[in-house]
Amino acid sequence: MSSKNPINEKNPRKRPLIEEDRPTTVMCTVVGIDHTDISYTVCSACEKTLPEPTHHNPSPVCRYCSFRNAFKPAGSKRLFRVLMSIATDTRALVVVMFDRAARVLFGCTADEFYEFAKIHPSAAMTASKVLDGEMLSVTLSKPKNGNAQHLRVASVVPLSAHFQPAIVSLREFYQARGPSQVCFLFFFFFLVFSVCFFFLKYIRHLLL
Ligand SMILES: [Zn+2]
Numbered sequence: 001m002s003s004k005n006p007i008n009e010k011n012p013r014k015r016p017l018i019e020e021d022r023p024t025t026v027m028c029t030v031v032g033i034d035h036t037d038i039s040y041t042v043c044s045a046c047e048k049t050l051p052e053p054t055h056h057n058p059s060p061v062c063r064y065c066s067f068r069n070a071f072k073p074a075g076s077k078r079l080f081r082v083l084m085s086i087a088t089d090t091r092a093l094v095v096v097m098f099d100r101a102a103r104v105l106f107g108c109t110a111d112e113f114y115e116f117a118k119i120h121p122s123a124a125m126t127a128s129k130v131l132d133g134e135m136l137s138v139t140l141s142k143p144k145n146g147n148a149q150h151l152r153v154a155s156v157v158p159l160s161a162h163f164q165p166a167i168v169s170l171r172e173f174y175q176a177r178g179p180s181q182v183c184f185l186f187f188f189f190f191l192v193f194s195v196c197f198f199f200l201k202y203i204r205h206l207l208l
Pocket residue numbers: 043044045046047048062063064065066074
C-alpha cells in the first residue's frame with residue numbers, strides 16, 4: 001500500500017527543520033531583519049518585561065522588585081529580541097534571536113544600540129541592511145513556550161572571514177557621513193552670510 005503523501009517523505013522541504021527536541025545547527029544566509037522592533041525593556045534585577053518608556057513614564061519600575069526593596073528600586077535595561085528571516089539550502093524561515101545571540105551580530109548591548117539609535121534614528125534599518133546576506137552557522141532550538149511561533153536562535157557563529165559586528169559598520173558609516181554634513185552646513189551658512197552682507201552693502205550704497 002503506497003503512502004497517501006509520498007512527496008512529504010521524499011521532499012526534505014516538507015520536513016520540519018528540527019525533527020527532535022534537541023537543538024540543531026544549520027548553515028544559512030540572512031534574508032532580512034525586522035528592524036522596527038529589535039529590543040525591549042526589562043527589570044535590571046529580575047529581567048521581567050517592563051512597559052516601554054514613554055514621555056509620561058521615562059523610567060518604568062518593576063513592581064515586584066520595588067515591593068521587595070522599596071528603598072532601592074531596581075532600574076531597567078534593554079535586551080535584544082530580533083526577528084530574522086534566514087534561508088538554508090532547503091527552505092526560508094523566520095527565527096527569533098534573543099539577547100546573547102543578537103549581541104554577536106550587533107557587537108554591543110541593546111542599551112548601547114538604543115543610545116546610538118537616538119542619535120542616528122535610521123541605525124536599526126542600516127544594521128538590517130549591513131547584516132543582510134551574511135552567512136551564519138546558527139543553532140536553532142524549539143521554543144520553551146509552546147505558544148511561541150518561531151524557532152529560537154540558541155547560538156550564532158558568523159562564517160565570513162570579513163564579518164564585522166553591525167555596530168562597527170554603523171559607526172564607520174555614520175562617521176563617514178558626519179563630516180560631509182558639517183561641511184554642507186558650514187557652506188550653507190557661509191553662503192547665507194555672504195548674500196546678507198552684499199545685500200546690506202548694496203542697500204547702504206543706495207541710501208548714501
Ligand atoms: Zn524586577
